[in-house]
Amino acid sequence: MTARNIIFLFIVIFAGTGGELAVTRTMKRIGEVQSFLPHHLLRVVLRAFRNGWMWLGVGLMAISFFSLLMLLSWDNVSFVVPVTALSYVLGALGGKFLLGERVEAQRWIGVALVCLGVLLVCVG
Amino acid sequence: MKFRHRLHGKTIFLIGLMALFGSLGDVLLRKGMEQIGAVSNWRPEALLTTFDRTFHSGPIWLGITSLCLFFIAYLLVLSWADYSYVQPASATGYLFVAIFAYLLLGEVIPRMRWVGVLVICLGVLLVGGTSPRTTEEEEG
Numbered sequence: 001m002t003a004r005n006i007i008f009l010f011i012v013i014f015a016g017t018g019g020e021l022a023v024t025r026t027m028k029r030i031g032e033v034q035s036f037l038p039h040h041l042l043r044v045v046l047r048a049f050r051n052g053w054m055w056l057g058v059g060l061m062a063i064s065f066f067s068l069l070m071l072l073s074w075d076n077v078s079f080v081v082p083v084t085a086l087s088y089v090l091g092a093l094g095g096k097f098l099l100g101e102r103v104e105a106q107r108w109i110g111v112a113l114v115c116l117g118v119l120l121v122c123v124g
Numbered sequence: 125m126k127f128r129h130r131l132h133g134k135t136i137f138l139i140g141l142m143a144l145f146g147s148l149g150d151v152l153l154r155k156g157m158e159q160i161g162a163v164s165n166w167r168p169e170a171l172l173t174t175f176d177r178t179f180h181s182g183p184i185w186l187g188i189t190s191l192c193l194f195f196i197a198y199l200l201v202l203s204w205a206d207y208s209y210v211q212p213a214s215a216t217g218y219l220f221v222a223i224f225a226y227l228l229l230g231e232v233i234p235r236m237r238w239v240g241v242l243v244i245c246l247g248v249l250l251v252g253g254t255s256p257r258t259t260e261e262e263e264g
């Protein structure tokens with residue numbers, strides 16, 4: 001891993017997680033989707049895009065996407081994608097502190113195992 | 125009780141779709157970027173050429189389509205399940221990524237990397253065993 005790759009990895013993780021948290025905020029406000037009919041789904045999507053957080057989320061996800069393309073131009077996908085699993089740590093922290101979700105002990109153990117797995121992927 | 129069961133079945137089905145389309149999308153993006161070549165020239169005109177080639181690549185568009193399907197499933201499941209449940213639970217996709225990369229792209233995967241991917245999935249299973257929702261619905 002060169003410094004360049006690490007910088008882009010951080011952009012993928014932070015922009016991606018930030019984007020997901022913003023999109024989640026929007027979808028929680030919209031409430032549970034009950035009908036899976038195409039025109040009902042379209043209405044849900046249109047409603048989501050009337051929310052500012054949705055645009056912020058999609059913008060951050062776009063930044064994350066182009067950074068991922070850069071990483072994928074340099075390294076194998078079987079290396080790049082597992083390493084981006086570091087976003088779990090950020091996801092659990094974000095879910096807890098930004099969305100007020102209760103993160104159980106078992107979830108933290110899972111997150112710790114994900115970290116160990118990423119370490120092994122980097123060593124391998 | 126019955127409601128909880130329905131919630132779980134629907135959640136697991138959509139998370140399965142997320143894992144499949146998400147991993148296939150990533151593998152297709154790698155195929156496209158492999159054809160385009162490593163980005164190493166940072167001059168604006170060179171980046172613009174790479175950008176142009178990226179958006180004229182078949183595998184990239186197939187990958188984007190697959191990721192769009194992933195995103196739709198993701199949005200739907202997020203409307204009722206917690207983010208810190210959905211994100212880790214969908215990560216069984218990491219195993220699919222390694223398998224697709226090996227089968228479709230012929231990537232050489234060291235044994236330690238397989239072990240690492242399996243440990244990631246184990247972490248994911250632990251996380252997936254927890255309840256899908258801990259916050260209250262906002263509307264009444």
